[in-house]
Amino acid sequence: MQFRTLIPLSKTNNPIDYNSKVISLGSCFAVNMAEKLDYFKFENHTNPFGIIFNPVSIEKIIKRVFKQELFTEKDVFFHNERWHCFDIHSDWSNSDKQELLENLNQIAKTLVQQLSNATHVIITYGTSWIYRNTESSEIVANCHKVPQKQFSKELLSVETIQKSIQNTIDLTQALNPSINFIFTISPVRHVKDGFAENQLSKSHLFTALHQVLKTHNSQFITHNYFPSYEIMMDELRDYRFYGEDMLHPNPIAIDYIWQRFSENYITEDSLLTMKEISEIQKALNHRSFNPDSEQHLKFLSKLQQKIKSIEEKFPHIKF
Known part of the structure; x- marks a missing residue:
């Protein structure tokens, strides 16, 4: 007997392996998946400019690095004793303006190279709700705790999101024609917007994304959709799979x-390598009651042999 609804999934034509170079962009759920890629030692780069939730802000970053537009003083502002950029997550905010600009421009240069060499890009969209700076009329990725009166809140239309996703694809392919896309909608519910508003937001993302994916399919490039939201809502429809806030997936989920x-x-083949790497990771976290015992020294010797074998096979892997 089957007591839950399983979401049907088809295997991709262009799977990830240990020779792949992956870039993960988007919401906090993108970080969750990227942490798994990091744990299993895939070559992965995650949100170089920090977490970004909405499609337009992701597109703006891709457009900037594609055009190689440097960040300048007009792109940053001072608030609460730190310099910020509305297009970038607050993780990069800095008390020194020049240092912030240098950091952002270095990241932009690096991201161009990463996108040019990547085999896969995983993009996770979180919300259709955006905040627009009333002074500049620009959509911001992060408000940086600037007073809310300086922003207007809007719901992006399906047409705007669809165009933004298409632009993101076109710009990325211009840098790297053979890159493979994996899109997903974050399972995290943004109930601060309201319960009905969250559903409306997600529905705009679903509609726009699937309209775009309908138009992209070839034997060389696959534009994949991974149903993380649907898995969370249908296969894991129980609050025991949520964190303390009852909104974010917990580690089990x-x-x-x-x-x-x-x-x-x-x-x-990579699944087998993942199993080996997982065994090594668990062994590295093992703490012996008697570190000087002969048994533990043998354990460490075998562990080093396993590590050496993996690192020789895949030079980019380091433990």
């Missing part, structure tokens, strides 16, 4: 969604 992802988007 993340592990399960990762399992569903890896079964369909990672090669079978």
